[in-house]
Amino acid sequence: MVKLQGSVPPLSADMRSLGPAPADERFDVTVLVRRRASLSADLLAPHAQGGGRSYLTRAEFAARHGASDADLDAVAAFAQRSGFVVVERRPAARSIVLSGTAGQMAAAFGTAIERVEHSAGISRRRTAPVHVPPELDGIVEGVFGIEDVPIARPHFKFSRDSAQAALVASMPAGAMPEAQAAGGYTGVDMAHLYDFPPGLDGSGQCIAIIELGGGYRTTDLKAYFKSLGMQAPSVTAVSVDGGKNSPSLPWSADAEVMLDIEVAGAVAPKAHIAVYFAPNSEQGFVDAIAAAVHDDVNKPSVISISWGAPESDWTEQGLAAMDGAFQAAAALGVTVCCAAGDAGAGDQNPDNGTPDGRAHADFPASSPHVLGCGGTRLTATGTTITSETVWNDDPTSSATGGGVSDVFDLPSWQAGAGVSASVNPGGRVGRGVPDVAGNASPATGYRVRVDFMTYTIGGTSAVAPLWAGLVALLNQKLAQPVGWLNPLLYGPLAGSGAMRDVTSGDNGGYAAKAGWDACTGWGAPVGTRLLAALEG
Template structure:
């Protein structure tokens, strides 16, 4: 971490580790899950220098995952205002009970003013399921999560010249679609959702650069590498929200109702209108590939400041 942030000429973040159910920091090799852990920390802390980062380690089980989230949401010592989650899988691989338990914890986070950013998946609209049908990725499909999709970004120096849906093939494309478990939430009822019977919660909500070809330079277990995927977009948005929270009267918290309500049409996201993730196509406004689009940070801050009396 010290080497990485010194290379960026940024202050290294304060990183605290919390053990849940005996889980602990146990690095192995750079091509392991360590890449996910370091990607999340390094992207979030590069966007929000001097951020206080807390990493919750838990057993790699559904119950361990839930306990880690519960510990973070109700952590009265560290009091996180944003939680970034880059782990997930197709809804069809989860039990209905597990998904409901996770969503209840995310509801608690919303009530406590904590934003939960979740990666929307990296295997296109099928989410890696080989049945020819679209599948939403969970926990991003929870209506109380800020689901983060992916774009392919082309830049010229500091100027974005083009940004489209990230899709380099079925196993390298942004997730997105409609939940088969969660019904359409109230904040999405005004949307024209893709056809499904019955319709479900649409995702993602927002997006950011996820193409590994234009990915994020990270350092994992002493090796420098480039990693992409929506796993990078969740901490990207988490870092941005940390910066916004610094400038607002209180944390942004549950952003979704604002995104689909008072912030709609306020240019808070760069609308992505080209490309598909397989079953779904980008279009003006919200779509099931990139949501409302990638962040326009200054515009989002201005809109939130004007709406601050009603921020959830």
């Protein structure tokens, strides 16, 4: 047996072992295999150089860069020998889903599996790397699902008043109170303040939203958009790995789901919104992203992701698998917008464990192939912004993420942006995060309806769907989709006036400055100028 590179389990301090997993416990795993052919330099070169857009269709991508039948057959043969059931083959996503018991999994993959107790409940966890037989060495790139520990957290924050209201609403007390008044901006307000191009509504576009829990209520969406004088957008729930639209309480992930839909839908009301629900695990996250990228039914042109975790929380195979999916998105012309985190430069909220005192970039925002979305604190009079600074209400628990990646090297297109060395010992210069920003402080946050009530919610969770809505508007107008925006932002768009620089404030580790910085990237959008620059 050969050890699978990158499959060493990450350390988790807040887990208590409950002993070996029951041998007869049955679950599914996703086996990721290599590409049929690599994404060649000439395929990504137009993006990396910031030049003309040239994209593959999803069918072309699957034929050229999906999994080969021979590789999937080799995994299927291994599955049959091991007593597994082949549940599904996903050639475009380069994966095959296998079902078996914990005992079969441990034996077939040469690993050990235990049950652990943690703050969110009880889960399976690997205690050893994954191994594969020699004939699969070089074919298999990842095995996901042996462990189902929650991996990511949503990046939203209630305002102080809304947090108290949500706590009351979550208590068992008979009938749910009627919707309460709340302050904050709406997506419509932010579109005006950031000068999003008028006369566009996202028609013909699909916005994908990744969710690892919670759900939405259609009655809430209708009531919310009615309050804006708009018709609710078309929303479709897509199940991934058994995940479902499951609304429960405002303190749950419902607030994340509704924030994402209501912000994106207010900006681009005619865009179709496809919400991909998956379990909160590394397998669920990997499969949800692949499902959205390769969805040939809904065909999203932009993906919004408001979930993440410090890079140190992920396995190497998980980081590589998700970044590989983001590369595929770039080749397909799909823009991916990711929240940069809500716990400052440390990215380790004390409510979710003990911070280690180091700075951490949040993943997936730290992938070079996504648009990392940081946060600001904005005040306005009417439709005029009067001030905008780095969001930092509390540097450890309510501040924009941002910093320097410990995993991804400095991309060539970011080399001239002045990315500073990491504040961690050694001063590594890697991929700088974020790329862009938008209003995120819960003190100046967004008015959102969740589970029959109205709250003010902030966080970089709001910035990802805000930018996704803007990209949908741009894609509606442009001859070609925006696609992978980063090389353009750091290349021909730099200095075009398309971004409003934010030069005041810090996130507890990095300070804002003129030009790009590790708090707000290039700053907040000036929508009409961004469209004009892209058209040019």
